[in-house]
Amino acid sequence: MKIPCLIIDDEPFAQKGMEEYVRETDFLELVATCDSAVKAYSILHKEAVQLILLDIDMPKLSGIEFLRSLKNPPAAIFITAYSQYALESYELDIIDYLVKPVSFQRFCKAVGKARDFLSKKEGDPWVVKEENYFFLKVNSKFEKIAYEEVLFVEALQNYVSVHLRHKKLISYLTLSSLEKQLPPEHFMRVHKSYLVALNKIDTLEGNVIAIGGQQIPVSRSTKEQLMHRVVASKLVKRQ
Numbered sequence: 322m323k324i325p326c327l328i329i330d331d332e333p334f335a336q337k338g339m340e341e342y343v344r345e346t347d348f349l350e351l352v353a354t355c356d357s358a359v360k361a362y363s364i365l366h367k368e369a370v371q372l373i374l375l376d377i378d379m380p381k382l383s384g385i386e387f388l389r390s391l392k393n394p395p396a397a398i399f400i401t402a403y404s405q406y407a408l409e410s411y412e413l414d415i416i417d418y419l420v421k422p423v424s425f426q427r428f429c430k431a432v433g434k435a436r437d438f439l440s441k442k443e444g445d446p447w448v449v450k451e452e453n454y455f456f457l458k459v460n461s462k463f464e465k466i467a468y469e470e471v472l473f474v475e476a477l478q479n480y481v482s483v484h485l486r487h488k489k490l491i492s493y494l495t496l497s498s499l500e501k502q503l504p505p506e507h508f509m510r511v512h513k514s515y516l517v518a519l520n521k522i523d524t525l526e527g528n529v530i531a532i533g534g535q536q537i538p539v540s541r542s543t544k545e546q547l548m549h550r551v552v553a554s555k556l557v558k559r560q
Contacts, residue, residue, distance in 0.1 A: 323350035324432075324439060326372040327364055329387075330400070331356045331379045335421065339374050339400065342428045347458040347494070348436055358387035370395050372435050377401040377410070388413050396435050426479070433495070440501070455502045457483060457492050464490065468507060472533045474499060474516040484533070511539045511547055519551055 326349050328339045336354050343351045352368045355361050359382055364370070373395050377384040385406065388394055399410050402421045410418055416438060417431035456463040466485065475482040476496040483490045483499075492499075500508070500516055510516050515537050517530060524531040525548070528539045539547060 323348055324371050324436060325350050325352045325369055326374060327352050327361060327368070327370045327395075328354040328374045329356075329358055329361050329379070329384065330354075330374075330376040332376070335376065335400070338423075342423075342425055343374075345425070345493075346429065346432060347463070348498070349432060358382040358384060361387065365391070365395075371439055372416075372432070373397045375399055377406050378403060385410060385413065388415075396438055398431050398435060429479070433498070436498075457490060457499075458494070459490050459492055466490075468504060468518075471503070471508075471518050472521045473518060473535070473537055476514040484535070486533075509543070509547060509550065511537065511543050513540065522551055525551060 326343060328336060328343070328351065330336050330339065333356075336356070340351060340354060343349045349372070352370055353364045355364060358375075358379055361373075373388075375384040375388065375397055377399055378401060382390075384399060384401070388397055394413075397413070397415045398417045398419065399406070399415055400419045400421065400423060404420050407418045416435045419427060419431055453469070454465055454467045457466055458464075466483070470485045472484045472486065474484065474496060477491070479493060479495065481492055481494050481496055481499055483492065496510075496514070496516060500510060503516070507520065508516055508518055511530065517532060517537060521532050522530055523533075525539075528541070528544060530537040530539055530547075
């Protein structure tokens with residue numbers, strides 16, 4: 322599931338920039354965009370918004386005044402041209418405070434915090450454990466991937482490389498985010514940069530795993546747990 326979000330900003334250029342960022346973020350869904358906090362009331366009344374991307378300095382009603390007026394406000398991120406409101410805004414328990422111009426990298430960090438917050442608050446509604454597949458955004462499209470096809474996943478800064486049986490896919494996503502989409506009973510983070518399918522392990526020797534002809538390092542902190550899971554549950558394939 323995606324996080325439904327609302328953009329509130331009276332600057333058209335800023336609106337378009339945020340809309341583009343939201344569309345580029347696979348776990349966000351844009352519900353609406355409005356140019357004043359006053360207009361946002363009716364949207365919140367009709368739509369189940371979970372995240373607000375909110376400007377502060379707006380006519381008639383400021384972003385801070387608007388947020389204070391809500392009885393049960395959604396999670397909020399302030400995106401403003403002014404830094405002097407930061408202390409006051411954090412008293413409202415906002416997720417983050419971004420000063421324009423906002424880079425996509427900084428935006429991703431902020432909405433990632435929002436996702437983590439909402440995940441803990443609502444029991445991680447973005448993981449569908451009943452299914453045997455997940456969707457991964459690759460370039461401009463979403464690809465359906467069966468869990469059984471995944472060998473391992475490698476972190477590449479802000480990207481991940483998902484190694485499947487017959488191909489490799491690159492997606493703009495953190496390893497931690499993808500880890501939440503995979504069933505923990507079949508996948509394990511064995512290193513800060515690697516996540517593996519336990520039933521695809523060919524060999525485990527020392528601090529190295531072999532999967533599909535590739536060697537993957539195992540951190541000292543996870544080796545004992547890994548040994549217990551693959552040996553005790555007999556998941557290592559017989560040679």
